[in-house]
Amino acid sequence: MVAGDGAGPQATVLAEDAGWPLFAEPSSGAFARPGATKVSLNAIPAYRLLLDTPVAQHISRVITFGRPTLSRPVTALLNRPDVEVIHVARPGEAGPPRVHQRLEGRVDASETCVHPDWLRIWQHAGAAAEQILDSAGSDSAGVKPSHAQQLSPLRVAELAVQACRAEDAMVVAASNAVRDLDLVAHRLPPGVPVWANRGLAGIDGTIGTAIGVAVGMRRRTRVLAGDLAFLHDVGSLSVPQMERAAVPAVQIIVLNDDGGGIFELLEPAGQVPGFGRDTFERFFGTPHGNGIGALCAGFAVPHVVVRDEDGLRAQLARPPAGVSVVEVGLDRRFRRRQAARLQGAVRTRLRAQA
Numbered sequence: 445m446v447a448g449d450g451a452g453p454q455a456t457v458l459a460e461d462a463g464w465p466l467f468a469e470p471s472s473g474a475f476a477r478p479g480a481t482k483v484s485l486n487a488i489p490a491y492r493l494l495l496d497t498p499v500a501q502h503i504s505r506v507i508t509f510g511r512p513t514l515s516r517p518v519t520a521l522l523n524r525p526d527v528e529v530i531h532v533a534r535p536g537e538a539g540p541p542r543v544h545q546r547l548e549g550r551v552d553a554s555e556t557c558v559h560p561d562w563l564r565i566w567q568h569a570g571a572a573a574e575q576i577l578d579s580a581g582s583d584s585a586g587v588k589p590s591h592a593q594q595l596s597p598l599r600v601a602e603l604a605v606q607a608c609r610a611e612d613a614m615v616v617a618a619s620n621a622v623r624d625l626d627l628v629a630h631r632l633p634p635g636v637p638v639w640a641n642r643g644l645a646g647i648d649g650t651i652g653t654a655i656g657v658a659v660g661m662r663r664r665t666r667v668l669a670g671d672l673a674f675l676h677d678v679g680s681l682s683v684p685q686m687e688r689a690a691v692p693a694v695q696i697i698v699l700n701d702d703g704g705g706i707f708e709l710l711e712p713a714g715q716v717p718g719f720g721r722d723t724f725e726r727f728f729g730t731p732h733g734n735g736i737g738a739l740c741a742g743f744a745v746p747h748v749v750v751r752d753e754d755g756l757r758a759q760l761a762r763p764p765a766g767v768s769v770v771e772v773g774l775d776r777r778f779r780r781r782q783a784a785r786l787q788g789a790v791r792t793r794l795r796a797q798a
């Protein structure tokens with residue numbers, strides 16, 4: 445089962461009752477049954493990394509809930525000619541572009557049948573991927589950033605997740621922030637609402653959304669955002685003075701890699717004949733050199749730069765009241781290699797186990 449944005453716990457209940465592996469996107473709200481204190485065992489950790497391994501070749505049918513638009517591997521799975529897609533829709537909801545059957549209302553798991561080992565195989569694969577993710581921090585899989593970059597973006601997401609308590613909320617910007625969170629979101633305490641403006645996957649409006657979530661839900665809120673997403677909505681730092689007391693802590697973690705890091709993962713950042721790095725930088729990377737700290741100062745928003753894990757942990761442990769910014773400097777040139785190494789390590793491990 446693929447639970448996309450807004451799927452809700454109905455997806456979890458069905459996956460558990462039917463014994464299906466559950467691929468839950470960070471903003472699916474489908475990590476646990478209603479009232480559960482633990483994440484569902486059906487939710488497969490780092491599922492995205494498993495879709496390029498032998499275990500995924502055995503998938504013949506996918507049940508979708510919500511709006512799964514987040515990652516290329518999931519989109520590719522839903523477009524595979526040998527895969528049947530059944531969408532469980534809310535009224536008026538279209539579902540993914542290629543759907544073989546559309547169901548509405550309550551779906552009963554009692555008449556479904558699946559090989560009893562199917563879930564266990566995926567849980568096993570998910571556990572292997574998690575081990576590799578964990579070892580990414582200690583470099584045994586060779587995916588730790590070089591000394592020039594003390595923190596990897598994945599580690600930042602992981603530490604932000606670790607810092608969340610059950611009564612917090614999380615908001616993630618489009619682009620890499622939500623995709624990094626996708627690999628570690630199952631470690632959030634169940635019940636932490638995760639908001640991601642999916643829409644047309646726009647990077648706009650992230651800060652305003654976070655302030656709205658914090659005020660509306662009365663929850664301390666963590667935000668993960670790239671520098672361009674931050675800059676796009678920087679005006680939302682201007683909270684009217686007489687409203688400030690009503691804003692719970694909104695801690696914005698800006699992953700500043702001076703431009704669009706996600707484009708490092710796309711084809712133009714690879715070896716394209718006649719397409720040099722300068723051209724890539726001008727049209728895709730779009731470095732800006734803007735000072736995040738100076739902008740924050742203009743809005744009287746507290747701002748700190750952290751350079752290592754201890755520094756980030758310390759900031760995450762005590763967010764100040766109101767809106768604040770923690771800036772983490774990253775080098776986006778590492779993105780491509782890190783992603784390839786992580787995927788490669790998972791593929792190699794699972795091939796060896798197959």
Ligand SMILES: Cc1ncc(C[n+]2csc(CCOP(=O)(O)OP(=O)(O)O)c2C)c(N)n1
Nearest residue numbers: 619620646647648670671672673704705706
């Ligand atoms: C409103 C809007 N404008 C442009 C885009 C195209 N776009 C997609 S990702 C991206 C780069 C985002 O950069 P950043 O927020 O720094 O995150 P990173 O890619 O570094 O993770 C852009 C410009 C978009 N999605 N939405």
